[in-house]
Amino acid sequence: MKIKSFLKDVGGASRVTKARKAKFDNASGKNEYTDPINALARELHPGKMKVRITKVEEVSPTAKKFTFEAVEGKLPPFQAGNYVSFSFQIGETKTTRAYSICSAPYQARTGEHPFFEVTIRNGRPGQGFVSTYCYENWKEGDIVIADLPYGHFYIEPLRDSKYIVGLAGGSGITPFYAMAQEIAHGTLDADLTILYGSVSKKDIILVKQLTAVSKECKRVKFINVISGEGEKLEKGDEKGFISRELIAKYSLDGNPSNGKTTFFVCGPLPMYNFVAKELAALNVPARRIRMETFGAPKDISKAEGYPVELIDKVFKMTVVRGVQEDVIDARADEPILVALERHGIATQSHCRSGECGYCRCKVLEGTFFVPSVGDGRRAADKRFNYVHACSTYPTSDIKVRIPILDD
Template sequence: MKRHPLATRFDGAAGILAEIDARIPETRDHAAETRAIVDAYHPKRLSLRVEAVVEETPSARTFRLRRRDGAGLPPFLAGQYVNLFVDGTSRPFAISSSPATLDHYDLTVRRVPNGRISNLLIDSVEAGQVLTTTGPMGTFHHNPLFHGDRVVFLAGGSGVAPAMSMLRDIADHGLDREFHLVYGSRDDADILFRDELDSLAARHPGITVDHVIADPSPAWTGRTGFLDADTLTDLLGPLDNRMVYICGPQALYPYALGQLTSLAHPRKRIRFEANGAPTDPTAQPHWPNTADPSEEVTVTFRDTVFRTRRDKPLLDALEDHDIRPEAACRSGECSLCRIRVLEGEVHTATEAKLRLSDRASAYTHSCVAYPLTDVELDL
């Protein structure tokens, strides 16, 4: 075997090269074995039975899901989600259970006014039904190397679900981490996991939980108002470069960013969970003033042609016509729903995490892309 001249310049190189020469060549095909391992940890689909439906508050339910064959589920990192397929579409839901317990996943769903999927799940799903999900995915989880061991989590509404998984992870694994949750709720009757959150804070010195209620009942004696800069300063003290996670309704994101910025907290120490397409894409600066969002345009996808409003995400429009690109986050981040724009112009929302190659090849993320003109699309 021809050796690179540098190989002889290192101590012990001769012995290592001799050992390599003496090895019996590996000729076994590892493809099937590798595929089995990949599928076990990163399955494309899971068929899960609803074991129980827990009423958390009047507006929220937790669905406990297990494999139908009783086998263990793929591991996940606290804060990750699964994509749930239902009614011809899908939605991502954070896993609220602990990564220490892999015999089930808990998905906590809060009713959204006029929400197609949240209302369907809460009103119709019962124990015994079978649901289809992806395996766990997502980047909204603690990275000790970059995030450190002192973190803050600002949650609103059901955005507390990934925080719940993180807190359970700390408790179950005895992690040496300071975790301060500031949880904003509309009213004190709608606080998810209230008793467990308070119990975790009481039992674990590194865990602090503060509730902030926007519209309290007369019986509420805790903090009220919003997660503004004064409230955050009173509850958290100096942020001291701690990593801040934020998850909740879309309105929370720009608001929390503004409050943290006013406290001179660096943007690189703030992490947002992807949380859906923009409520109003026309509010983004690069939406053209001449494009009436209510007007319809023509979408052509291979042999299918249909009309849709400009302000409807292309992914939703495609699914309405039985065209279902692979999808997961539905927030412009994961890139699974990429489509190629062959003709026409689309508005790609600022939420889209496009690659340089996407822009060069005319790809966009269909979950946060809106047709401004007649368009022709392909995968």
């Protein structure tokens, strides 16, 4: 029996050899092979690509919506709630900024002119290094460098309940506009109630657009929560902050802790901290909370555990790239990523809030502070002194090793 199957195997091998030989003889001399897995990966994540601004529209007194098309090829598919990372060279500084895609995914896949959109809020006077730059300079016809899609802030039917309450503040409304449009189009199966906190009615971004979607689609509800004194409320508006009472009121069955509602939270850090406490007080299960913060803390001295006595210090940072070493200044109140960028040193970044890990580097010497919100390091990274440069602040002279990049 064994001998028979051995002979069969040997015979089979010789047949394969003939077939292979025939293939070799008939094969083209050119290298025409493309790996289908790599080709698909490139389609889904093309990396940095050129996109053209096709439209600029004011969507509040302080925010503009920008529409983009691909300069070459197709836009990659994305989920409602993903973000795009734009690259900038502003003076000496090479930097990136993340902006949530506020258009619906179907708009980038279909139609004669597939597109995606972002809405950027202008920075306050004297602040807003990149936002002010985009707000004041970006115009129709400009070509910019975008890298998309990134992020985990999207509705995943296998993980999240169908009933979603979005808790938004400031420019954190943008991913919810993408979700709302995708639901209205019928390509996302969810019910979305958005509670949008603003101080004043004039701060509300995309108000016309969100009101229109909620009128068109019964599955989307849009509620303004206004905290400023003397503000005139309209029918459906709520007064105050996004408090536990409001969260409970708009949860399914009025019960936020029964696991039937998933809460998506997006906005500036103070709002994020406030809402996190309210959700904890309501005993919302952790698996029903999805959060996205919009960037690093504005004032690191307010972070719990930060050594405030160091705030005005400027340290020396030795930057190691392969065999090259450069010594630059690093301010105690800025992440080391910003110090690198100020000195024109190319490094990778996307979220700039400690979450994605693209800016990971190793601290070889010196001490540093990482705020608890923004500490996305793995346990092994902590053990071996790897940090995320976007959420690491020097507290002494410091030496870091960063990856070598071409651009």
